[in-house]
Amino acid sequence: MAKPFHLGWFTNFTQGDWTNPVSQGTGSWDGKFFVEMAQAMERACFDYIMLEDTLMVSEAYGGDAAATLRHALQVPKHDPIPLAAMIAAQTSKLGVVATMSTMAWPPFMLARVSSTLDSISGGRFGWNIVTSGEDIAAQNFGMDKLPPRESRYAMADEYVDVVCKLFDSWEDGAVVKDRATGTYADHTKVHAIHYEGQFFKVRGPLNTVRSPQGKPVFVQAGGSPRGRAFAARHADSIIAVGNGVEGMKKYRDDVRQHAVKAGRNPDDIKVLFLVYPFLGETDEEAQARHQRMINEPAFIEAALAAVGTVTDIDFSKFPLDEPLPPLTTNGEQGSLDKFAQWGSGKTLRQLAQERFDAGIPLIGSPDTVADHMAEAMEAIGGDGFLISTPFQRISRRTVTEVCEGLIPALQRRGLVRKEYTKTLLRDTLREF
Numbered sequence: 511m512a513k514p515f516h517l518g519w520f521t522n523f524t525q526g527d528w529t530n531p532v533s534q535g536t537g538s539w540d541g542k543f544f545v546e547m548a549q550a551m552e553r554a555c556f557d558y559i560m561l562e563d564t565l566m567v568s569e570a571y572g573g574d575a576a577a578t579l580r581h582a583l584q585v586p587k588h589d590p591i592p593l594a595a596m597i598a599a600q601t602s603k604l605g606v607v608a609t610m611s612t613m614a615w616p617p618f619m620l621a622r623v624s625s626t627l628d629s630i631s632g633g634r635f636g637w638n639i640v641t642s643g644e645d646i647a648a649q650n651f652g653m654d655k656l657p658p659r660e661s662r663y664a665m666a667d668e669y670v671d672v673v674c675k676l677f678d679s680w681e682d683g684a685v686v687k688d689r690a691t692g693t694y695a696d697h698t699k700v701h702a703i704h705y706e707g708q709f710f711k712v713r714g715p716l717n718t719v720r721s722p723q724g725k726p727v728f729v730q731a732g733g734s735p736r737g738r739a740f741a742a743r744h745a746d747s748i749i750a751v752g753n754g755v756e757g758m759k760k761y762r763d764d765v766r767q768h769a770v771k772a773g774r775n776p777d778d779i780k781v782l783f784l785v786y787p788f789l790g791e792t793d794e795e796a797q798a799r800h801q802r803m804i805n806e807p808a809f810i811e812a813a814l815a816a817v818g819t820v821t822d823i824d825f826s827k828f829p830l831d832e833p834l835p836p837l838t839t840n841g842e843q844g845s846l847d848k849f850a851q852w853g854s855g856k857t858l859r860q861l862a863q864e865r866f867d868a869g870i871p872l873i874g875s876p877d878t879v880a881d882h883m884a885e886a887m888e889a890i891g892g893d894g895f896l897i898s899t900p901f902q903r904i905s906r907r908t909v910t911e912v913c914e915g916l917i918p919a920l921q922r923r924g925l926v927r928k929e930y931t932k933t934l935l936r937d938t939l940r941e942f
Protein backbone atom coordinates (compact mmCIF):
# COMPACT_ATOMS: atom_id res chain seq x y z
CA MET A 511 0.00 0.00 0.00
CA ALA A 512 1.20 3.54 -0.81
CA LYS A 513 2.57 5.72 1.99
CA PRO A 514 -0.21 7.96 3.36
CA PHE A 515 -0.03 11.67 2.64
CA HIS A 516 -0.71 14.78 4.72
CA LEU A 517 -3.59 17.22 4.44
CA GLY A 518 -4.15 20.86 5.23
CA TRP A 519 -6.92 23.28 4.34
CA PHE A 520 -6.03 26.76 3.15
CA THR A 521 -8.63 29.32 4.14
CA ASN A 522 -9.02 32.77 5.63
CA PHE A 523 -11.35 34.75 7.89
CA THR A 524 -13.52 36.07 5.08
CA GLN A 525 -17.11 35.87 3.93
CA GLY A 526 -16.78 32.63 1.99
CA ASP A 527 -19.35 31.54 -0.60
CA TRP A 528 -21.82 34.39 -0.24
CA THR A 529 -22.82 34.28 -3.95
CA ASN A 530 -24.27 30.78 -3.87
CA PRO A 531 -28.09 30.57 -3.65
CA VAL A 532 -27.86 27.64 -1.20
CA SER A 533 -25.13 29.06 1.03
CA GLN A 534 -24.55 31.77 3.60
CA GLY A 535 -20.81 31.44 3.12
CA THR A 536 -19.13 31.80 6.49
CA GLY A 537 -22.20 33.57 7.90
CA SER A 538 -21.79 36.26 10.52
CA TRP A 539 -18.39 37.49 11.63
CA ASP A 540 -18.37 35.74 15.01
CA GLY A 541 -15.89 33.07 13.83
CA LYS A 542 -18.14 30.16 14.77
CA PHE A 543 -18.29 28.85 11.19
CA PHE A 544 -14.53 28.29 11.30
CA VAL A 545 -14.70 26.53 14.65
CA GLU A 546 -17.28 24.11 13.20
CA MET A 547 -15.17 23.75 10.06
CA ALA A 548 -12.11 22.90 12.16
CA GLN A 549 -14.11 20.36 14.14
CA ALA A 550 -15.21 18.70 10.88
CA MET A 551 -11.58 18.70 9.74
CA GLU A 552 -10.54 17.13 13.01
CA ARG A 553 -13.10 14.34 12.55
CA ALA A 554 -11.51 13.84 9.11
CA CYS A 555 -8.01 13.79 10.71
CA PHE A 556 -6.45 16.69 8.76
CA ASP A 557 -2.96 17.74 9.85
CA TYR A 558 -3.81 21.44 10.02
CA ILE A 559 -6.10 24.30 9.18
CA MET A 560 -4.05 27.09 7.62
CA LEU A 561 -5.37 30.63 8.11
CA GLU A 562 -4.03 32.83 5.34
CA ASP A 563 -3.74 36.58 5.86
CA THR A 564 -2.89 39.81 4.07
CA LEU A 565 -2.92 43.39 5.28
CA MET A 566 -4.50 45.57 2.62
CA VAL A 567 -7.50 46.20 0.36
CA SER A 568 -6.06 45.48 -3.07
CA GLU A 569 -6.21 48.11 -5.80
CA ALA A 570 -4.21 46.04 -8.27
CA TYR A 571 -7.09 45.48 -10.71
CA GLY A 572 -7.95 48.64 -12.61
CA GLY A 573 -6.07 50.87 -10.17
CA ASP A 574 -8.79 51.01 -7.53
CA ALA A 575 -10.59 48.76 -5.04
CA ALA A 576 -13.83 48.44 -7.06
CA ALA A 577 -13.34 44.86 -8.29
CA THR A 578 -11.82 43.72 -4.99
CA LEU A 579 -14.83 44.99 -3.06
CA ARG A 580 -17.42 43.97 -5.66
CA HIS A 581 -16.28 40.35 -5.58
CA ALA A 582 -15.29 40.36 -1.86
CA LEU A 583 -11.79 39.20 -2.87
CA GLN A 584 -9.69 38.83 0.25
CA VAL A 585 -11.75 41.56 1.84
CA PRO A 586 -13.35 41.98 4.30
CA LYS A 587 -10.73 39.89 6.03
CA HIS A 588 -10.56 39.64 9.80
CA ASP A 589 -7.52 38.90 11.87
CA PRO A 590 -6.56 35.20 12.05
CA ILE A 591 -4.96 35.31 15.52
CA PRO A 592 -8.08 35.62 17.70
CA LEU A 593 -9.71 33.07 15.39
CA ALA A 594 -6.79 30.68 15.90
CA ALA A 595 -7.33 30.98 19.66
CA MET A 596 -11.05 30.18 19.27
CA ILE A 597 -10.30 27.15 17.09
CA ALA A 598 -7.55 25.93 19.40
CA ALA A 599 -9.87 26.11 22.40
CA GLN A 600 -12.54 24.01 20.71
CA THR A 601 -10.46 21.30 19.08
CA SER A 602 -7.93 18.91 20.57
CA LYS A 603 -5.90 17.25 17.79
CA LEU A 604 -5.97 19.45 14.70
CA GLY A 605 -3.01 21.72 13.99
CA VAL A 606 -3.86 25.44 13.88
CA VAL A 607 -1.61 27.50 11.60
CA ALA A 608 -1.98 31.27 11.32
CA THR A 609 -0.22 33.78 9.12
CA MET A 610 1.77 36.68 10.52
CA SER A 611 3.93 38.93 8.41
CA THR A 612 7.50 39.78 9.37
CA MET A 613 6.78 43.23 7.95
CA ALA A 614 3.97 43.88 10.41
CA TRP A 615 4.85 42.22 13.69
CA PRO A 616 7.80 43.14 15.88
CA PRO A 617 9.67 39.88 16.64
CA PHE A 618 9.07 40.08 20.38
CA MET A 619 5.29 40.35 19.89
CA LEU A 620 5.23 37.56 17.34
CA ALA A 621 7.19 35.22 19.62
CA ARG A 622 4.96 36.12 22.54
CA VAL A 623 1.65 35.58 20.73
CA SER A 624 2.91 32.36 19.10
CA SER A 625 4.09 30.99 22.41
CA THR A 626 0.73 31.88 23.99
CA LEU A 627 -1.17 30.15 21.19
CA ASP A 628 1.05 27.10 21.40
CA SER A 629 0.18 26.84 25.10
CA ILE A 630 -3.54 27.45 24.53
CA SER A 631 -3.59 24.73 21.86
CA GLY A 632 -1.53 22.25 23.87
CA GLY A 633 1.26 22.27 21.26
CA ARG A 634 -0.69 22.49 18.01
CA PHE A 635 0.15 25.99 16.82
CA GLY A 636 1.98 26.83 13.61
CA TRP A 637 3.19 30.17 12.24
CA ASN A 638 2.92 30.73 8.49
CA ILE A 639 5.96 32.93 7.90
CA VAL A 640 5.28 35.58 5.27
CA THR A 641 7.05 38.78 4.36
CA SER A 642 4.03 40.38 2.60
CA GLY A 643 4.03 40.95 -1.14
CA GLU A 644 2.18 44.14 -1.94
CA ASP A 645 3.23 47.80 -2.06
CA ILE A 646 -0.15 48.79 -0.69
CA ALA A 647 0.39 46.61 2.41
CA ALA A 648 3.83 48.18 2.93
CA GLN A 649 2.09 51.57 2.87
CA ASN A 650 0.09 50.50 5.95
CA PHE A 651 3.38 50.19 7.83
CA GLY A 652 5.10 53.46 7.11
CA MET A 653 6.85 52.49 3.86
CA ASP A 654 6.29 53.88 0.38
CA LYS A 655 7.06 50.63 -1.37
CA LEU A 656 7.58 46.97 -0.61
CA PRO A 657 11.30 46.25 -0.17
CA PRO A 658 12.71 44.02 -2.94
CA ARG A 659 12.45 40.25 -2.47
CA GLU A 660 16.14 39.83 -1.61
CA SER A 661 16.05 42.27 1.32
CA ARG A 662 12.68 40.94 2.55
CA TYR A 663 14.24 37.50 2.84
CA ALA A 664 17.45 38.84 4.42
CA MET A 665 15.26 40.50 7.03
CA ALA A 666 13.14 37.36 7.44
CA ASP A 667 16.27 35.24 8.03
CA GLU A 668 17.33 37.51 10.85
CA TYR A 669 13.75 37.69 12.13
CA VAL A 670 13.50 33.90 12.46
CA ASP A 671 16.84 33.86 14.20
CA VAL A 672 15.60 36.39 16.78
CA VAL A 673 12.30 34.65 17.48
CA CYS A 674 14.04 31.27 17.87
CA LYS A 675 16.35 32.80 20.45
CA LEU A 676 13.31 34.25 22.21
CA PHE A 677 11.53 30.87 22.18
CA ASP A 678 14.63 29.36 23.76
CA SER A 679 15.00 32.12 26.33
CA TRP A 680 13.09 29.89 28.73
CA GLU A 681 14.85 26.54 29.10
CA ASP A 682 12.91 23.33 29.60
CA GLY A 683 12.35 22.90 33.31
CA ALA A 684 12.59 26.62 34.10
CA VAL A 685 9.26 26.46 35.90
CA VAL A 686 9.83 24.55 39.15
CA LYS A 687 6.77 25.62 41.21
CA ASP A 688 8.58 24.67 44.40
CA ARG A 689 6.33 25.63 47.32
CA ALA A 690 8.96 24.58 49.88
CA THR A 691 11.37 27.27 48.71
CA GLY A 692 8.67 29.63 47.39
CA THR A 693 10.15 29.46 43.89
CA TYR A 694 7.99 29.60 40.79
CA ALA A 695 10.71 29.80 38.13
CA ASP A 696 14.43 29.09 38.35
CA HIS A 697 16.06 32.35 37.24
CA THR A 698 19.19 30.51 36.05
CA LYS A 699 17.08 28.92 33.30
CA VAL A 700 15.57 32.12 31.92
CA HIS A 701 17.96 34.18 29.80
CA ALA A 702 18.08 37.58 28.16
CA ILE A 703 19.15 37.24 24.51
CA HIS A 704 20.73 40.68 23.91
CA TYR A 705 20.25 40.33 20.16
CA GLU A 706 21.69 42.99 17.96
CA GLY A 707 21.63 42.35 14.23
CA GLN A 708 21.36 44.37 11.04
CA PHE A 709 17.59 44.85 11.38
CA PHE A 710 16.58 44.00 14.94
CA LYS A 711 17.65 44.75 18.48
CA VAL A 712 15.87 42.71 21.13
CA ARG A 713 16.78 42.23 24.78
CA GLY A 714 14.60 39.33 25.93
CA PRO A 715 13.83 37.06 27.62
CA LEU A 716 10.25 36.38 26.56
CA ASN A 717 7.77 36.93 29.36
CA THR A 718 5.76 33.83 28.41
CA VAL A 719 6.47 30.36 29.70
CA ARG A 720 8.12 27.82 27.35
CA SER A 721 5.29 26.36 25.25
CA PRO A 722 4.60 22.65 24.65
CA GLN A 723 6.44 22.59 21.30
CA GLY A 724 9.17 24.97 22.47
CA LYS A 725 8.70 26.84 19.22
CA PRO A 726 5.63 26.67 16.98
CA VAL A 727 5.65 24.67 13.77
CA PHE A 728 7.06 26.88 11.00
CA VAL A 729 5.15 26.95 7.72
CA GLN A 730 6.41 28.85 4.66
CA ALA A 731 5.34 29.51 1.10
CA GLY A 732 8.14 31.21 -0.83
CA GLY A 733 8.49 29.81 -4.34
CA SER A 734 11.49 31.80 -5.64
CA PRO A 735 14.98 30.22 -5.36
CA ARG A 736 15.61 32.51 -2.38
CA GLY A 737 12.23 31.54 -0.88
CA ARG A 738 12.96 27.84 -1.28
CA ALA A 739 16.35 28.21 0.35
CA PHE A 740 14.72 30.07 3.25
CA ALA A 741 12.05 27.39 3.61
CA ALA A 742 14.59 24.57 3.46
CA ARG A 743 16.42 26.14 6.41
CA HIS A 744 13.44 26.93 8.62
CA ALA A 745 10.18 25.24 7.62
CA ASP A 746 8.46 22.19 9.07
CA SER A 747 5.93 22.42 6.26
CA ILE A 748 5.84 24.25 2.96
CA ILE A 749 2.66 25.30 1.23
CA ALA A 750 3.28 25.48 -2.46
CA VAL A 751 1.80 26.02 -5.88
CA GLY A 752 3.20 23.88 -8.65
CA ASN A 753 2.50 23.56 -12.33
CA GLY A 754 1.02 20.11 -12.76
CA VAL A 755 2.48 16.91 -11.39
CA GLU A 756 5.85 17.50 -13.01
CA GLY A 757 6.21 21.03 -11.65
CA MET A 758 5.25 19.81 -8.19
CA LYS A 759 7.76 16.98 -8.26
CA LYS A 760 10.49 19.38 -9.36
CA TYR A 761 9.57 21.85 -6.62
CA ARG A 762 9.66 19.19 -3.90
CA ASP A 763 12.88 17.59 -5.14
CA ASP A 764 14.51 21.01 -5.20
CA VAL A 765 13.42 21.88 -1.65
CA ARG A 766 14.69 18.52 -0.43
CA GLN A 767 18.09 19.15 -2.02
CA HIS A 768 18.24 22.58 -0.37
CA ALA A 769 17.37 20.94 2.97
CA VAL A 770 20.23 18.47 2.68
CA LYS A 771 22.61 21.33 1.85
CA ALA A 772 21.34 23.14 4.97
CA GLY A 773 22.13 20.06 7.05
CA ARG A 774 18.52 19.04 7.64
CA ASN A 775 16.67 15.78 7.17
CA PRO A 776 14.45 16.46 4.13
CA ASP A 777 11.75 14.20 5.60
CA ASP A 778 11.26 16.80 8.34
CA ILE A 779 9.81 19.23 5.77
CA LYS A 780 6.34 18.37 4.50
CA VAL A 781 5.54 20.02 1.19
CA LEU A 782 1.78 20.44 0.71
CA PHE A 783 0.51 21.44 -2.74
CA LEU A 784 -2.45 23.72 -3.18
CA VAL A 785 -5.38 22.03 -4.98
CA TYR A 786 -9.01 22.94 -5.60
CA PRO A 787 -11.12 19.77 -5.57
CA PHE A 788 -14.48 20.46 -7.16
CA LEU A 789 -16.86 17.74 -6.01
CA GLY A 790 -20.29 16.43 -6.96
CA GLU A 791 -22.30 13.30 -6.34
CA THR A 792 -21.32 12.17 -9.83
CA ASP A 793 -18.60 13.23 -12.27
CA GLU A 794 -21.25 14.71 -14.57
CA GLU A 795 -22.76 16.81 -11.79
CA ALA A 796 -19.36 18.13 -10.72
CA GLN A 797 -18.40 18.93 -14.33
CA ALA A 798 -21.71 20.72 -14.93
CA ARG A 799 -21.35 22.84 -11.78
CA HIS A 800 -17.76 23.62 -12.63
CA GLN A 801 -18.69 24.69 -16.17
CA ARG A 802 -21.44 26.88 -14.75
CA MET A 803 -18.96 28.53 -12.37
CA ILE A 804 -16.30 29.33 -14.96
CA ASN A 805 -18.89 30.65 -17.43
CA GLU A 806 -20.55 33.02 -14.98
CA PRO A 807 -20.15 36.57 -16.29
CA ALA A 808 -18.38 37.74 -13.14
CA PHE A 809 -15.93 34.83 -13.05
CA ILE A 810 -13.30 36.20 -15.45
CA GLU A 811 -13.06 39.58 -13.75
CA ALA A 812 -12.99 37.97 -10.29
CA ALA A 813 -10.30 35.49 -11.38
CA LEU A 814 -8.10 38.23 -12.86
CA ALA A 815 -8.60 40.53 -9.89
CA ALA A 816 -7.79 37.63 -7.55
CA VAL A 817 -4.48 36.89 -9.29
CA GLY A 818 -3.86 40.62 -9.22
CA THR A 819 -4.19 40.76 -5.43
CA VAL A 820 -1.28 38.33 -4.95
CA THR A 821 0.91 39.50 -7.85
CA ASP A 822 0.25 43.25 -7.71
CA ILE A 823 -0.33 43.17 -11.49
CA ASP A 824 -3.22 44.98 -13.18
CA PHE A 825 -4.63 42.33 -15.53
CA SER A 826 -7.39 44.70 -16.71
CA LYS A 827 -4.71 46.24 -18.97
CA PHE A 828 -4.32 43.16 -21.17
CA PRO A 829 -6.67 42.06 -23.99
CA LEU A 830 -8.72 39.05 -22.95
CA ASP A 831 -8.42 37.16 -26.21
CA GLU A 832 -4.66 37.33 -26.63
CA PRO A 833 -1.80 35.58 -24.79
CA LEU A 834 -0.13 37.47 -21.94
CA PRO A 835 3.20 39.22 -22.56
CA PRO A 836 6.09 38.05 -20.32
CA LEU A 837 5.68 39.41 -16.77
CA THR A 838 7.49 39.31 -13.45
CA THR A 839 6.45 40.43 -9.99
CA ASN A 840 7.90 41.45 -6.64
CA GLY A 841 4.85 39.65 -5.16
CA GLU A 842 3.97 35.96 -5.67
CA GLN A 843 6.06 34.91 -8.67
CA GLY A 844 5.09 31.25 -8.23
CA SER A 845 1.39 32.07 -8.36
CA LEU A 846 2.00 34.21 -11.46
CA ASP A 847 3.91 31.42 -13.21
CA LYS A 848 1.22 28.88 -12.42
CA PHE A 849 -1.53 31.22 -13.62
CA ALA A 850 0.27 32.30 -16.81
CA GLN A 851 1.20 28.79 -18.06
CA TRP A 852 4.05 30.43 -20.01
CA GLY A 853 4.53 29.07 -23.49
CA SER A 854 1.09 27.44 -23.65
CA GLY A 855 -0.19 30.08 -26.12
CA LYS A 856 -3.45 30.30 -24.17
CA THR A 857 -5.39 33.55 -24.14
CA LEU A 858 -5.90 35.54 -20.95
CA ARG A 859 -9.57 34.47 -20.94
CA GLN A 860 -8.58 30.79 -21.05
CA LEU A 861 -6.00 31.32 -18.32
CA ALA A 862 -8.64 32.97 -16.13
CA GLN A 863 -11.02 30.06 -16.69
CA GLU A 864 -8.27 27.61 -15.76
CA ARG A 865 -7.14 29.71 -12.81
CA PHE A 866 -7.97 27.06 -10.22
CA ASP A 867 -7.33 23.90 -12.22
CA ALA A 868 -3.92 24.36 -13.80
CA GLY A 869 -2.09 22.50 -11.00
CA ILE A 870 -3.95 19.22 -11.09
CA PRO A 871 -7.56 19.38 -12.21
CA LEU A 872 -9.68 17.60 -9.58
CA ILE A 873 -13.26 17.73 -10.78
CA GLY A 874 -15.62 14.82 -10.16
CA SER A 875 -17.15 12.50 -7.60
CA PRO A 876 -15.22 11.84 -4.38
CA ASP A 877 -14.01 8.50 -5.77
CA THR A 878 -12.81 10.01 -9.05
CA VAL A 879 -11.01 12.86 -7.30
CA ALA A 880 -9.47 10.49 -4.72
CA ASP A 881 -8.07 8.36 -7.57
CA HIS A 882 -6.57 11.43 -9.26
CA MET A 883 -5.02 12.59 -5.99
CA ALA A 884 -3.54 9.14 -5.43
CA GLU A 885 -1.97 9.04 -8.89
CA ALA A 886 -0.63 12.57 -8.59
CA MET A 887 0.88 12.04 -5.15
CA GLU A 888 2.57 8.86 -6.24
CA ALA A 889 4.17 10.70 -9.16
CA ILE A 890 5.19 13.72 -7.04
CA GLY A 891 6.70 11.55 -4.31
CA GLY A 892 4.99 13.32 -1.34
CA ASP A 893 4.09 14.92 0.99
CA GLY A 894 0.47 15.97 0.72
CA PHE A 895 -2.15 18.46 -0.41
CA LEU A 896 -3.49 21.74 0.81
CA ILE A 897 -7.18 21.88 -0.03
CA SER A 898 -8.78 25.13 -1.02
CA THR A 899 -11.82 26.48 -2.85
CA PRO A 900 -11.96 29.00 -5.73
CA PHE A 901 -11.75 32.54 -4.31
CA GLN A 902 -11.75 30.84 -0.90
CA ARG A 903 -15.52 30.72 -1.20
CA ILE A 904 -16.11 28.17 1.51
CA SER A 905 -19.45 27.13 2.96
CA ARG A 906 -20.84 24.31 5.07
CA ARG A 907 -21.53 22.59 1.78
CA THR A 908 -17.89 22.62 0.63
CA VAL A 909 -16.69 21.56 4.10
CA THR A 910 -19.13 18.60 4.05
CA GLU A 911 -18.22 17.61 0.49
CA VAL A 912 -14.55 17.43 1.44
CA CYS A 913 -14.73 16.12 5.02
CA GLU A 914 -17.58 13.66 4.53
CA GLY A 915 -17.11 12.79 0.85
CA LEU A 916 -13.54 13.15 -0.34
CA ILE A 917 -11.66 12.32 2.86
CA PRO A 918 -13.52 9.05 3.51
CA ALA A 919 -12.79 8.11 -0.13
CA LEU A 920 -9.08 8.76 0.49
CA GLN A 921 -9.23 6.89 3.81
CA ARG A 922 -10.83 3.85 2.14
CA ARG A 923 -7.79 3.75 -0.14
CA GLY A 924 -5.41 3.94 2.83
CA LEU A 925 -4.05 7.25 1.51
CA VAL A 926 -4.60 9.52 4.52
CA ARG A 927 -4.71 9.24 8.29
CA LYS A 928 -7.76 7.67 9.95
CA GLU A 929 -6.78 8.60 13.50
CA TYR A 930 -4.35 10.87 15.29
CA THR A 931 -1.63 9.18 17.28
CA LYS A 932 0.36 12.26 18.37
CA THR A 933 -0.33 15.30 20.50
CA LEU A 934 2.05 17.94 19.12
CA LEU A 935 1.60 19.30 15.60
CA ARG A 936 5.29 18.81 14.78
CA ASP A 937 4.99 15.12 15.69
CA THR A 938 1.76 14.76 13.68
CA LEU A 939 3.63 16.10 10.64
CA ARG A 940 6.52 13.71 11.20
CA GLU A 941 4.30 10.68 11.84
CA PHE A 942 4.88 9.48 8.26
Ligand SMILES: Cc1cc2nc3c(=O)[nH]c(=O)nc-3n(C[C@H](O)[C@H](O)[C@H](O)COP(=O)(O)O)c2cc1C
Nearest residue numbers: 562563609640642731732733734737749841842843
Ligand atom coordinates in the same frame (compact mmCIF):
# COMPACT_ATOMS: atom_id res chain seq x y z
C1 LIG B 1 0.13 28.66 -1.07
C2 LIG B 1 0.62 30.03 -0.71
C3 LIG B 1 0.10 30.67 0.40
C4 LIG B 1 0.52 31.95 0.75
N1 LIG B 1 -0.04 32.59 1.83
C5 LIG B 1 0.29 33.86 2.09
C6 LIG B 1 -0.36 34.59 3.12
O1 LIG B 1 -1.23 34.08 3.83
N2 LIG B 1 -0.01 35.89 3.31
C7 LIG B 1 0.96 36.51 2.58
O2 LIG B 1 1.24 37.68 2.82
N3 LIG B 1 1.60 35.84 1.61
C8 LIG B 1 1.27 34.55 1.35
N4 LIG B 1 1.91 33.88 0.33
C9 LIG B 1 3.04 34.54 -0.33
C10 LIG B 1 4.37 33.97 0.15
O3 LIG B 1 4.53 34.13 1.53
C11 LIG B 1 5.52 34.64 -0.58
O4 LIG B 1 5.61 36.00 -0.25
C12 LIG B 1 5.32 34.55 -2.05
O5 LIG B 1 5.06 33.21 -2.42
C13 LIG B 1 6.51 35.07 -2.81
O6 LIG B 1 7.60 34.30 -2.46
P1 LIG B 1 8.82 34.21 -3.42
O7 LIG B 1 9.25 35.60 -3.61
O8 LIG B 1 9.84 33.38 -2.69
O9 LIG B 1 8.31 33.55 -4.64
C14 LIG B 1 1.50 32.60 -0.02
C15 LIG B 1 2.03 31.95 -1.14
C16 LIG B 1 1.60 30.70 -1.51
C17 LIG B 1 2.17 30.04 -2.70
